[in-house]
Amino acid sequence: MGHAFDELAGQIPIAGLNSELRQLYNTLNTGQERTTRLTGPQHRGYGDRDVPRELMAEAIRAYLVNPNYIKTVAPKTAARIRQYVNNNPRINQAIQFNSGGAVPFGPLLIPVDQDPLDDDSR
Numbered sequence: 538m539g540h541a542f543d544e545l546a547g548q549i550p551i552a553g554l555n556s557e558l559r560q561l562y563n564t565l566n567t568g569q570e571r572t573t574r575l576t577g578p579q580h581r582g583y584g585d586r587d588v589p590r591e592l593m594a595e596a597i598r599a600y601l602v603n604p605n606y607i608k609t610v611a612p613k614t615a616a617r618i619r620q621y622v623n624n625n626p627r628i629n630q631a632i633q634f635n636s637g638g639a640v641p642f643g644p645l646l647i648p649v650d651q652d653p654l655d656d657d658s659r
Contacts, residue, residue: 538601539594545628546621549597551589557611558592564610565595600634608636 543549551558563575578591596614599607608615619634 539597543593549621554614557614561611562595
């Protein structure tokens with residue numbers, strides 16, 4: 538899904554996001570938060586030309602799975618994703634990335650921290 542949204546948004550620029558994107562990629566793919574000796578797409582067999590798109594696709598995936606996490610650890614990246622997805626008429630009717638609070642779900646507002654399908658949250 539990350540690659541699809543990135544392509545539909547016109548390939549979201551990564552300029553100025555390198556540090557956030559690389560740390561995010563490392564954490565998502567190794568389970569270890571660190572700032573040095575980062576595992577990147579190039580370590581997983583991606584060529585130099587594909588690295589930027591893979592970094593952004595992973596960031597979009599993180600936003601889809603856990604919006605609060607990416608807004609906390611990579612706020613500039615989260616803002617860039619919102620800017621390019623939410624303002625793009627090709628995809629903003631299907632998805633919106635929100636900056637906080639609650640996310641629209643049909644006629645209801647569901648708090649971001651609550652899984653509507655989780656019986657324990659009721």
